[in-house]
Amino acid sequence: MNKLKFLSVLLPVNIDRPFTYSSEDNLEIGTIVKVSFGKRELYGVVWGADREEKRPDNIKIKPIIEVAGEGVSYILPTNTLNFIKWISDYYLMPLGLVLKASLKQQFFQKKSRESYVLRINPKHQPKITEKQKIVLEEFKQNNLIDKRALIAKTGISNSIISRMIKNEILIEEEAHENITKINLDTKIELNPEQQKASTVLINSIKNKEVVLLDGITGSGKTEVYLSAVDEILYQGDQVLILLPEITLTHDFVHSLKKRYKNQIAEWNSSLTENQRRSIWFGVLNKEIKLIIGARSSLFLPFKKLGLLIVDEEHDQSYKQEEGIIYNARDMAILKSKQLNIACILSTATPSVETYDNVRQNKFKRTSLENRFHGTQLPTIKFIDMRKANKVKESFLPTELVEDIKANYVRGEQSLLFLNRRGYSPLSICGKCGVRVDCPNCDTWLVLHKNNSQYICHKCGHTEGIIKECKSCHSQDTIIPSGRGIERVDEEIARIFPEIKRMIFSSDYLNNPTDILNALEKIKNNEIDLIIGTQLVSKGYNFPYLTYVGVLDGDFGLELSDIRSAERTYQILNQVAGRAGRMKQESMVKILTHMPDHPLIQSITNNQKEDFYNTELAIRKIAGMPPFSRLVSIILSSSEKALLLDYVRRLDELKNTPKNIDVFGPIEAPISKLRKKYRMRFLIRSPKNSHIQFYVDRWLKKLKINPKIRVVVDVDPYNFL
Ligand SMILES: [Zn+2]
Ligand SMILES: [Zn+2]
Secondary structure (H helix, E strand, O other): OOOOEEEEEEOOOOOOOOEEEEEOOOOOOOEEEEEEEOOEEEEEEEOOOOEOOOOOOOOOOOEOOEEOOOOOOOEOOHHHHHHHHHHHHHHOOOHHHHHHHHOOHHHOOOOOHHHEEEEEOOOOOOOOOHHHHHHHHHHHOOOOEEHHHHHHHHOOOHHHHHHHHHOOOEEEEEOOOOOOOOOOOOOOOOOHHHHHHHHHHHHHHHHOOEEEEEEOOOOOHHHHHHHHHHHHHHHOOEEEEEOOHHHHHOHHHHHHHHHHHHHEEEEOOOOOHHHHHHHHHHHHOOOOOEEEEOHHHHHOOOOOEEEEEEEOOOOHHHEEOOOOOEEHHHHHHHHHHHHOOEEEEEEOOOOHHHHHHHHOOOOEEEEEOOOOOOOOOOEEEEEEOOOOOEOOOOOOEHHHHHHHHHHHHOOOEEEEEOOOOOOEOEEEEOOOOOEOEOOOOOOEOEEEOOOOEEEOOOOOOEEEOOOEOOOOOOEOOEEEEOOOHHHHHHHHHHHOOOOOEEEEOOOOOOOHHHHHHHHHHHHOOOOOEEEEOHHHHOOOOOOOEEEEEEOOOOOOOOOOOOOHHHHHHHHHHHHHOOOOOOOOOOEEEEEEOOOOOHHHHHHHOOOHHHHHHHHHHHHHHHOOOOOEEEEEEEEEEOOHHHHHHHHHHHHHOOOOOOOOEEEEEEEEEEEEEOOEEEEEEEEEEEOOOOHHHHHHHHHHOOOOOOOOEEEEEEOOOOOO
16 A cells, blocks of 8 residues: 555635645646545645655544546646636635635536537428427527526426427537537638738737737727637637626627637636536637636636737726636736736727836737728717707707707617616605615615616615605605616607617616627617617627717716726727717717816827826826725624724734835725625735735734624725
């Protein structure tokens, strides 16, 4: 019998260290093993080298139960382990919790009947019933669907679907796609400007650099970076394209699937457990070459990643705010450095951080200044709301309504953008003036007319239509005040009833199918006027759109959040960029009370450099990122006195070094959320100091209280 070896095994649990187990065999670091942990059996990963030193006799070291995998063992690549370690160190997250993002227990458990999926038999009998037709419809978006999902989606019974399998209309197969040869025979066609940009990208791939692909909206950035993707796939390496979750519904994802066949997989939050398992192993054994995915695809165990792409790199949804708090854009850049490969950042409106990195020559840059179809960028003007005439008994300016009418007569599409969901963001009692609040949070409830409810946008609390004021108990005195998109819709319907409208907002389109159907209608020009929230800014292509009205151009101009100007700039440009994709002339009008504001000026004059330079100057004076680093600590508890006491004691222990500022403790701007009181500290340090080390040491000085939740947010985006 071999001498027992001790090894440390990291388990996917909320604990910041690996545990020691013994094994008779030499196991490679990264090997996935099953061990017993408390009363459970868990799969974990061999984390540390075998340690031969003698163990004290009184500590019983358990042997590992088995190595995962039948015949072949699964070994996580070193780069995946390094990445987990880095995330844990950088974001002060427990190691085990980070592992949990990569390793799911279900991946290694015995396969069940569920691991079979269905596809349409292309040679099935032509005669089908109405119900069968509904089932087949589902396959338009996905060629493989698991049976339970199919039943849930269509509402068609199990017995009908089983009969379709029996009659060979549907084919059952194991949830593991056959691998076919990738088809790269058709070269991507690029215009001369794109070709030039492509050359820069390919050069950066050789030099293993981070490169910004900075192209105006509609300039064809995707084709350019796909030409770089082809280059890597030819070499036989893997590619990861990160996208904001919402843009995974875009057309181009479907065209990518056509082009890259079974070697491409999509990683998003709506996958079934079996699909996840299949993709995870496909990436590990390099059968899957190209992943397009939301931020969590960074945690996939790539065997040999050759290129990382972050599309819409400015999109703030790359910042995950729950569970493991991290920024996927930043971590993609880091991962590329760890692997010594290139990283492409693509956008029309770079983040200020990225712009600054280009300015300092840390990142390369290439640009696309012209639209792909040869059309012009829209003309952008503002409507000065201090002077504008308004339509009688309406809040809409006459100029805007006339513009929409003229566009309608020409048979072209218009868009009204307002970044406020629902009917009225604020309702108050006409008698006592008290606002309608959420009982769980320090926020007010938003009236949504489409489902006759008041909704808290923070915690999801809902109430039916409120008749009685909770403060003065008067009846029918609640008045909606403020305007959301439903109110704009109502207003347009009143003054312009013949126009065909569509509300484009997450409340109306809350799944990919709804969004695709809506886009289909817009693309077929069945809609005259789109009334949309921020959802419309997410890179969609509206070919007939030639007019955009931004109803509240001032949103974000007065907020104190360090990124509100940046966010406003990006959203306004992205919304404006929807217009005039196919037509020569298009117009954007921004309604503002502050036409002289530098941000409005830089947008209406298309002075991109001005905006970034001003913004960087402001941040520099304020000592804010990218000129410093921030960490936010939010402490919350349902017991206020306990929280205040804990925060006070923590404050006494802060022992701040010279180069670090600690602001707070103060009540968080949202002082109550989901019935919990919230206090915060904000810590600032110079750019190159190790702020995490200080924060970690500080927090460890005070014993954890299970009734107090402490959330550390490194490089925070959210200051509420
Ligand atoms: Zn709430
Ligand atoms: Zn009242």
